[in-house]
Amino acid sequence: MTRVYDMGGRFGDGAVVPEAEHVKFHADWHPRALAITLACGSLGLWNIDISRHAREGLSPNDYGRFSYYEKWIAALADLLVETGALSRDELERGAADGTSDLAEKRLAAAAVAGVLAKGGPATRPSNVAPLFAVGDTVNIRSMPENVMVPGGHTRLPGYAAGATATVIRLHGAHVLPDSNAHRMGEAPEPLYAVALKARDIWAHPEHPEDEVILDLWQSYLAAP
Structure with a gap:
């Protein structure tokens, strides 16, 4: 099945044009979108693969017209409602109904640098033995x-x-x-x-x- 996000090698999308190395954001709200996504990830309600799947799960029409960080924010909104961190009504109103039980898990500004430096390694012990070797x-x-x-x-x-x-x-x-x-x-x-x-x-x-x-x-x- 062809997925809208699986674009590698697809004909007709034009050439990949690298940007200048110093260009990281194209709008003032882009770094805020990145920050809030990372902060919400610290709540422990999902993992990186769930968040990727949430972006892939956007409707094809939305996925095609949204910019990079619009995809992030749309998927984040879906995850927050899906996991019960927010109700749909709270999201639409832009205001919470009281203090969330998740408040104690918030990512404090002083902890951000350490969290980013630590990263999220995906290496794990496994009982699955390698079947292939270099050169195979x-x-x-x-x-x-x-x-x-x-x-x-x-x-x-x-x-x-x-x-x-x-x-x-x-x-x-x-x-x-x-x-x-x-x-x-x-x-x-x-x-x-x-x-x-x-x-x-x-x-x-x-x-x-x-x-x-x-x-x-x-x-x-x-x-x-």
């Missing part, structure tokens, strides 16, 4: 779908589905987004960097021998 040839799953949840979140891009790749690095075991995005547990498994030739994934590549490097989970891969 692997087949990428032909259907870029979440096999556990119909229409669910996955990190397998559509343009790579069904391609053959070469393992160039084992990153260790990482949280599986396909499970974590749906509150089904972290389900860590081996994560590999794999290399694909441009000629193997696009019909008319400008540079056929260029490589595309993807980080893919073991359950996305199979032996030839």
Whole structure:
């Protein structure tokens, strides 16, 4: 199934034009959108994969017309209502009904730098043994779908589905987004960097021998 956000290699969207390195925000409210999204993440009501899936779950019409940070804010509003942090009425009124039980979890300004510096590592111990080694040839799953949840979140891009790749690095075991995005547990498994030739994934590549490097989970891969 084609998803509106799975745009990699899609024809007709125009060239990717890099911006000047110093450009980070295009409007005064953009840094506020980033800040409030990070602050709400500290409430512990969702994880990064759930938040990504919330953005992907926006209606195709909204996803297509919203700017980057409009997608963030729209998804955040959905998550706040879905998890009960806010009611829809509170959100529409722009005012809370009293003090929230989550107030004690708020991210204080003095703690922001430390939280950002700590990051959110996704490496985990796992009982799933690696099946592949550096140099192995692997087949990428032909259907870029979440096999556990119909229409669910996955990190397998559509343009790579069904391609053959070469393992160039084992990153260790990482949280599986396909499970974590749906509150089904972290389900860590081996994560590999794999290399694909441009000629193997696009019909008319400008540079056929260029490589595309993807980080893919073991359950996305199979032996030839």
